[in-house]
Amino acid sequence: DAGVIQSPRHEVTEMGQEVTLRCKPISGHDYLFWYRQTMMRGLELLIYFNNNVPIDDSGMPEDRFSAKMPNASFSTLKIQPSEPRDSAVYFCASTLGLRTDTQYFGPGTRLTVL
Amino acid sequence: KQEVTQIPAALSVPEGENLVLNCSFTDSAIYNLQWFRQDPGKGLTSLLLIQSSQREQTSGRLNASLDKSSGRSTLYIAASQPGDSATYLCAVTPYNTDKLIFGTGTRLQVFP
Numbered sequence: 435d436a437g438v439i440q441s442p443r444h445e446v447t448e449m450g451q452e453v454t455l456r457c458k459p460i461s462g463h464d465y466l467f468w469y470r471q472t473m474m475r476g477l478e479l480l481i482y483f484n485n486n487v488p489i490d491d492s493g494m495p496e497d498r499f500s501a502k503m504p505n506a507s508f509s510t511l512k513i514q515p516s517e518p519r520d521s522a523v524y525f526c527a528s529t530l531g532l533r534t535d536t537q538y539f540g541p542g543t544r545l546t547v548l
Numbered sequence: 549k550q551e552v553t554q555i556p557a558a559l560s561v562p563e564g565e566n567l568v569l570n571c572s573f574t575d576s577a578i579y580n581l582q583w584f585r586q587d588p589g590k591g592l593t594s595l596l597l598i599q600s601s602q603r604e605q606t607s608g609r610l611n612a613s614l615d616k617s618s619g620r621s622t623l624y625i626a627a628s629q630p631g632d633s634a635t636y637l638c639a640v641t642p643y644n645t646d647k648l649i650f651g652t653g654t655r656l657q658v659f660p
Contacts, residue, residue, distance in 0.1 A: 438591075477637070477650040490647065525591055532646045533579040534599070539591035 438540035440526050446546045452514040455543045457526030458507055465532055468501055468511050469525040471542070477525075483509065484532075516547045550575045550642045552651035560657045561628055569623040569654045571638035576616045579641040582648070583612050583623050586635045595636075596623070628658045 439458040447453055459466045467482040481491040486503045494501070498517070503509040513520055523544050527537040551574045561567055571581070580599050584592040596605045596612040598621070604613040611624040621638055635655045639648040 476652050479647050482647070527592075533641055536582055536594035536597045537592075537648065538594070539584075541591045544589075 438526055438528055438538055440524075440540035440543050442543060443541060444544045444546075446548065447516055448548050449517055450515045451547075452512065453516045453520075453545060453547075455511040455524050455526075455545070457509045457511070457540060459509070459526070459528030460538055461507065463528035463530055463538070465529045465537075466503060466509050467527040467529075467537060468509070469527065469539075470522045471525060472522045480511070513545075516545075518547045521545055521547050550578075550640060550645075550649045552638060552640060552649050554636075554638060554651035554654050556654060557652065558655040558657075560659065563628060563630060563658055563660050565628050565658075566624070566626050567628055567656075569625070569636050569656070571621040571623070571651055573619045573621075573640050573649075575642060576619055577643040578616065579643065581612075581614050581621050582639050582641075583610075583621075584637045584639065586637060586653070588634075592637065628656075630658050630660055633657050 441456045465484055468480040469477050471477045480493045481501045482489055483503045499513055501511045523542045525539050525542045527539045529535050529537045553572045555570045578600055582597045583595040585595050586592050598605050598614040609626040614621045635653045637650055637653045639650045
């Protein structure tokens, strides 16, 4: 398996623009997570899905952020409109079992909002 | 609220040294504790996962221990190598949240 795949790897956009980040989890994994990493706040969980259903979105910072998982092999995280404070590295991860198995992380998308 | 702390924040050692990274957590009600490695500009790679019923896990030169009652874990790296240079993060899965709570990491540099 190729592991968790994220695209794009780097994104530079201007304030106010819509940004869409993409993730393909490892085949067969039932859980998918979106994280954000910054120097100030470290790694934060934004939202996670189980069998394509959002389970906990309490980490989503505000209504400008939305995430979807239309099928077991694809998820998106959208920011609209983007702001400079959204600049961070966004990671997607997947796992077989929430409490028993490790999470496998993608390489991340480095987002810069000017 | 569960909090995870890692000490030291940064560590620089010569090649060949045995070293210990520390992780502490405030609430012992956890399912498991995990250690990850993060290389610059890369994602996280899982190193070891210790279930709450276990005391330690080993993989090659790495050994992680868990003392749940005292809220502590240590990652022991034997015979360190320059390739071990990375940031090491620990994370716990608390009861009733099912979400990984990460520490802030220890940045390790091993010089030849």
